[in-house]
Amino acid sequence: MAKKKIKTKSSTTTQTKKPKFKLTSQQKLVFGSLLMIIGILLSIAFLSFFFTGEADQSTLTEIGTRDVVAENWLNKLGAWVSDFIIMKGFGVAAFIFAGLVFLTGIYVTLDINRAKLRSNWIWGTLTAIWLSIFFGFFTHKYDALGGTIGFEMNSFFQDYIGVIGTALLLFFGLIIYAAIKWNVTGQSIVAFFKSAKNEMVDDFNTNSQSSDGYAPLDNDLSAEAEDIKTAFDLKPAQQKEIPQKEKVIAPVKPRTETPVTVPKLNIEVPQVKQEPVAVEAVEMEVEQVAEEASESDNLSARLVADFGQFDPTLELSKYQFPPLDLLKRYDSESITIDQDELEEKKNRIVETLNNYNIGISSIKATIGPTVTLYEIVPNAGVRISKIKNLEDDIALSLAALGIRIIAPIPGKGTIGIEVPNKNSTIVSMRSVIASQKFQMSEMELPIAFGKTISNETFVVDLAKMPHLLMAGATGQGKSVGLNAVLTSLLYKKHPAEVKFVLVDPKKVELTLFNKIERHYLAKLPDSEDAIITDNTKVINTLNSLCIEMDNRYEMLKNAMCRNIKEYNDKFKARKLNPEEGHQFLPYIVLVVDEFADLIMTAGKEVETPIARLAQLARAIGIHLIIATQRPSVNVITGIIKANFPARLAFRVTSKIDSRTILDNSGADQLIGRGDMLFTQGNELTRIQCAFVDTPEVELITEYIGNQKAYPDAYLLPEYVGEENGTSLDIDISDRDKLFREAAEVIVTAQQGSASLLQRKLKLGYNRAGRLIDQLEAAGIVGQFEGSKARQVLVPDLVALDQHLANEI
Numbered sequence: 001m002a003k004k005k006i007k008t009k010s011s012t013t014t015q016t017k018k019p020k021f022k023l024t025s026q027q028k029l030v031f032g033s034l035l036m037i038i039g040i041l042l043s044i045a046f047l048s049f050f051f052t053g054e055a056d057q058s059t060l061t062e063i064g065t066r067d068v069v070a071e072n073w074l075n076k077l078g079a080w081v082s083d084f085i086i087m088k089g090f091g092v093a094a095f096i097f098a099g100l101v102f103l104t105g106i107y108v109t110l111d112i113n114r115a116k117l118r119s120n121w122i123w124g125t126l127t128a129i130w131l132s133i134f135f136g137f138f139t140h141k142y143d144a145l146g147g148t149i150g151f152e153m154n155s156f157f158q159d160y161i162g163v164i165g166t167a168l169l170l171f172f173g174l175i176i177y178a179a180i181k182w183n184v185t186g187q188s189i190v191a192f193f194k195s196a197k198n199e200m201v202d203d204f205n206t207n208s209q210s211s212d213g214y215a216p217l218d219n220d221l222s223a224e225a226e227d228i229k230t231a232f233d234l235k236p237a238q239q240k241e242i243p244q245k246e247k248v249i250a251p252v253k254p255r256t257e258t259p260v261t262v263p264k265l266n267i268e269v270p271q272v273k274q275e276p277v278a279v280e281a282v283e284m285e286v287e288q289v290a291e292e293a294s295e296s297d298n299l300s301a302r303l304v305a306d307f308g309q310f311d312p313t314l315e316l317s318k319y320q321f322p323p324l325d326l327l328k329r330y331d332s333e334s335i336t337i338d339q340d341e342l343e344e345k346k347n348r349i350v351e352t353l354n355n356y357n358i359g360i361s362s363i364k365a366t367i368g369p370t371v372t373l374y375e376i377v378p379n380a381g382v383r384i385s386k387i388k389n390l391e392d393d394i395a396l397s398l399a400a401l402g403i404r405i406i407a408p409i410p411g412k413g414t415i416g417i418e419v420p421n422k423n424s425t426i427v428s429m430r431s432v433i434a435s436q437k438f439q440m441s442e443m444e445l446p447i448a449f450g451k452t453i454s455n456e457t458f459v460v461d462l463a464k465m466p467h468l469l470m471a472g473a474t475g476q477g478k479s480v481g482l483n484a485v486l487t488s489l490l491y492k493k494h495p496a497e498v499k500f501v502l503v504d505p506k507k508v509e510l511t512l513f514n515k516i517e518r519h520y521l522a523k524l525p526d527s528e529d530a531i532i533t534d535n536t537k538v539i540n541t542l543n544s545l546c547i548e549m550d551n552r553y554e555m556l557k558n559a560m561c562r563n564i565k566e567y568n569d570k571f572k573a574r575k576l577n578p579e580e581g582h583q584f585l586p587y588i589v590l591v592v593d594e595f596a597d598l599i600m601t602a603g604k605e606v607e608t609p610i611a612r613l614a615q616l617a618r619a620i621g622i623h624l625i626i627a628t629q630r631p632s633v634n635v636i637t638g639i640i641k642a643n644f645p646a647r648l649a650f651r652v653t654s655k656i657d658s659r660t661i662l663d664n665s666g667a668d669q670l671i672g673r674g675d676m677l678f679t680q681g682n683e684l685t686r687i688q689c690a691f692v693d694t695p696e697v698e699l700i701t702e703y704i705g706n707q708k709a710y711p712d713a714y715l716l717p718e719y720v721g722e723e724n725g726t727s728l729d730i731d732i733s734d735r736d737k738l739f740r741e742a743a744e745v746i747v748t749a750q751q752g753s754a755s756l757l758q759r760k761l762k763l764g765y766n767r768a769g770r771l772i773d774q775l776e777a778a779g780i781v782g783q784f785e786g787s788k789a790r791q792v793l794v795p796d797l798v799a800l801d802q803h804l805a806n807e808i
């Protein structure tokens, strides 16, 4: 039953593809030359109209009568069309349309890029309208100069903004045209006037020199003076080419430069003086920067000029990001400084250290949301390890849990003692999302985790991490942490830019995100739910992500880009052709809650694709976030750990767990409820995780879910397990359901390769290979030929239709 359904679907897709209108080369020649002839006929009729239009007025009403003869060179039809387009239309500007029709004919015949033609039509029409209004401005009746449009538009404008307003409006139109079409700028106008002025000054100087008392003594000299003049009149480039002439005229120069004090050695002086003129003249050349226009002839630049940059968010252009009001404010958000508490704790620390003969030269406190950091500078000669060993004693004297000693604080030269506050404050998700640091961040995948000990919002880029390992005993804030990560991305990224693959073996933690399935989630083509709760499906999804990774690498390779950002930038600049399989690539974030459970049930089958993704996926925009309750070594194996430099630990139960996750102790001394340690391979940062409650997440997902969505979740490539992919289905009824589409792809591209199918149909290697085998059995592609692509035996789609129809 299900099979049938799918079959009908694929047949409808092929039907919708068929009506695509395409001319053959012969048809293009015929159609194109017809348009060129029409263009020429229109020009003749229009030209004739200016001589015969008046005489033909009476024949216009009798166009149907065969006996009536019109004066127009193209007779009645010519008279009628010209009257319609010139008199009732655009006036003289009608010639532009004749030109455009002729140009269209050339484009069609030679099959030149259509985008340029469209731009010509748009600009041509605008120019015709402007010209017709311009000519209409000078006439006060209907006439052939401005046409009806020119006259009517003029009287309309003049009724509302008067004659001066209309004239200025016309001038403004001219400025717009010059700015866009000729790239005229304020600077280029200034440069133009400057160069004109320089030329005039030069002219003036040479004229006055020849008439100022240095009149030529004889005919030869006068000829030389003429030479000087012409030499100076020339453009700078030419000027440089005639140094010999300057040498010839050198004898004349001493006269003009009063040689009295110029000794022989200084003969070069006049030449030096000439140079500034040349330098100034070089400035004039700068004006001709217009060369850049020819660069924009390049296809991608032209596409960008015509359509603007590709906007991936266009399909959901009305999408509204969730407002901040959906997040809750808490009363206990602001930190209150309890002076007594601070003083008391300081005294206890100093006392305890004194008991062990450790003197302190200064102490400073920084109050954070959950802990206060006391930075101490011990007296000279005190061993740091001695203080470090007193951790438990200080904890005892302060009667507090969660004391952590950082000795020394990296980059500061002090020793830090973190002591929990009596009353901790909640860091609300709202406060971190609203922070400038998050809102202004230019990161690819910004995540606002919470606040540091100095009460600063802590924002990191998931794309830079590039994968995150999260651990923490039960009830310490892991799920809240995951929600904080997802919420950050929902507040910053458009559905077109990021997709989530959510794996939730506990089945209840991430269910709320079901509502945003068609906006933000990615799933396997045949699965019903986007959120994966079944462990066997996880294996398929992970393998499918590996296929997606391979496909993306192939696309990046073809586009000659090193990472997803470069690729997407190139795609947005329209430098990659979607018809060659390129598309805008959203980031994919894989979130696995309860990784330990997964490893227990699936072991290697899960570990291998996770390790592959972790090793390779960073460049193509797949990032993993893996959370686990039990950070034991058989769950977080060496190979996984090695590829997850970013680690985040909530409170764990033992020092060993802390070492497994952070390679350091400390996580066992946290106080829970979102208190966490984060590292990106270097020092540990203590952060209070932002708190986002389930009702808040519900509101956000509801807000997003109620908006217009994509027709389906982002579909990952299909993965068929190895065991299903070995038999060769030669029987027609056993063919893959994508057989027909695959055949069309292969025939259209005339290239019999499995990787082409992988890319175009988003398939795994196995399935693509099987399809190629079936195509071979059906006689559509030839035999395997080693490294060469197989030969395609069917020349075009029509032949394919016939071929397949004959099979039945």
Ligand SMILES: Nc1ncnc2c1ncn2[C@@H]1O[C@H](COP(=O)(O)OP(=O)(O)OP(=O)(O)O)[C@@H](O)[C@H]1O
Pocket (backbone or CB within 6 Å): 426, 427, 472, 473, 474, 475, 476, 477, 478, 479, 480, 481, 629, 673, 674, 675, 688, 689, 690, 691, 692
């Ligand atoms: N950042 C936080 N700020 C304040 N309270 C928090 C924070 N994070 C967690 N809590 C408190 O801790 C409780 C447990 O958190 P959470 O459900 O995230 O734990 P968990 O580690 O996911 O537990 P489990 O592994 O059993 O699912 C929350 O209900 C909340 O009351």
